[in-house]
Amino acid sequence: MRSTRGDLRSMDLDIDTVRVARTRADCALRPGEAFLGGGTFLYSEPVRPGVTGLVDLMGLGWEPWSVDGSGLRVAGTCTLAELVAGPGALGAPAGDRSGAPGPYRGLGIVGECVSALSLSAKVARTATVGGNLALGLPAGSMVGLFVALDARAVVWTPDGGSRELPVADLVTGAGRVDLAPGELLREVRVPCLALGARTVFRRASLTPTGRTAAMVTGRALPDGAGSDSAGPGGDGPGRVLLVMTASTPVPHAQLVRAGDHDALDHWIDSVDVAGGWYEDTHGTADWRAAMTRRLAHEALDELGGGA
Structure with a gap:
């Protein structure tokens, strides 16, 4: 539901103006304006108090994604369908008989x-x-995905500059992010090293098609490799990076030695000290904690198995 005047009439949004950004200069917000990407969440919720205009970012024409010698770049305006059809397809099995990883x-x-x-x-x-x-x-x-891939977010600042931060640090609470007024998430960058790593995904919800209540993602690290965004844990052979999201207000990432389930339990237990477990109609805190623990142990077994 891209922001066009026809869309706005059909959605009955209580705003006064819509500007389509074509250049970076067009991204400078005027009083009362907010950024508009795909708009699917915006159109499902009441407009925030004080917002009287929207700046449609889709007119910038950013390339959805690209891969080069530095790794993968995904534009902030890349749609989820484009992400699956592009980078997602690159990660699919090659289909040859060699069994060699892509x-x-x-x-x-x-x-x-x-x-x-x-x-x-x-x-x-x-x-x-x-x-x-x-x-x-x-x-x-997307938080769990890009934290597992050790991605960094590139943020455009209102003064014409930019800054970078780990995606792991972008979310600061439920519905809160480290973006100042007027700042814009330009792209996320995934380093080459993560592109070729083994990764894992686990998810739990109260119903098969319900909102995700617990999610664990992760990747295997090369011998001796670490991750700046993984928090405490140290380097060493046979380590994996595990990421907990959905069950906690902020993402939690940790390096764990392959097969060290005791250390994994200790880390999960520490969540109660570091902000606790998230709770809403899609799952109680205790249930989310139990599901996360189960998924994390499964993920550790899978990544620690080699291949």
Whole structure:
């Protein structure tokens, strides 16, 4: 549901203006304006108090995604359908008989992470990666995807500059993100090392098609490799990065030695000290904690198995 005047009439949004951004200069917000990406969440909720105008980012024409020597870049305006059809397809098995892993096997969890949002094909063709990340919702599975891939967010600042931060640090609470007024999530960057890694995905919800209540993603690290965004844990051979989302207000990432289930339990137990478990109509805190523990142990077994 891209922001066109026809869409706005049909959706009956209580706003005064819509501007389509064509250049970076057009992204400078005027008083009362807010950014509009795909708009699927915006159109499902009342307009925030004080918002009288929208700036449609889809007119910028950013390339949805690209891969080069530095890794994968995904534009904030890349739709979820484009993410699956592009990077998600790169991560699919090659289909040959050699059994050799492909150079992009780390992207094999893209499709599962998008499916975790339980959205229709119509919404997937419109909702954007940047919008899902910028909402900061616990069930926003793009957070779990890109934290597992050690991605960094590139943010445009109102003064014409930019800054970078780990996607792991972008979400600061349920519905809260580290974006100042006027800042715009330009893209996320996934390093080459993560593209070829083995990755894992696990998810739980109260119903088969319900909102994600617990999600665990992760990737295997090369011997001796670490991750700046993974928090405490140290480096060493046979380590995996595990990421908990949906069941907690903020993403939690940790390096764990393959097979060290005691250390994994200790980490999960520490969540009660570091902000606790999220609770809403889609799952109680105790149930989410139990599901997360089960999924994390399964993920550790899978990533620690080699291959």
